[in-house]
Amino acid sequence: MSSDKESHSHDDIGCLEAIEAFYAYLDGELSDPQAIEDFEHHMSHCRSCFSRSEVEKLLNERMRESGTSKAPDDLRSRVRRLMDEF
Numbered sequence: 001m002s003s004d005k006e007s008h009s010h011d012d013i014g015c016l017e018a019i020e021a022f023y024a025y026l027d028g029e030l031s032d033p034q035a036i037e038d039f040e041h042h043m044s045h046c047r048s049c050f051s052r053s054e055v056e057k058l059l060n061e062r063m064r065e066s067g068t069s070k071a072p073d074d075l076r077s078r079v080r081r082l083m084d085e086f
């Protein structure tokens with residue numbers, strides 16, 4: 001009997017990894033183009049991750065505009081908790 005493993009796939013990295021990669025990307029810690037491609041691919045078809053990433057992007061742009069390079073931890077954890085409740 002052959003076990004039916006999904007060996008034919010370069011497939012999805014999954015929500016958790018996508019989100020982790022995305023946060024690393026925002027922090028400037030993700031430099032591997034393949035990893036970036038992977039999470040972008042995931043987000044292109046996963047709605048919940050996509051909306052998360054949109055919220056974070058907006059947040060980041062705001063912070064850049066206001067001249068703060070890094071999000072206050074307080075704000076960040078509040079946003080994360082908010083998104084976990086989605």
Ligand SMILES: [Zn+2]
Nearest residue numbers: 014015046049
């Ligand atoms: Zn996802």
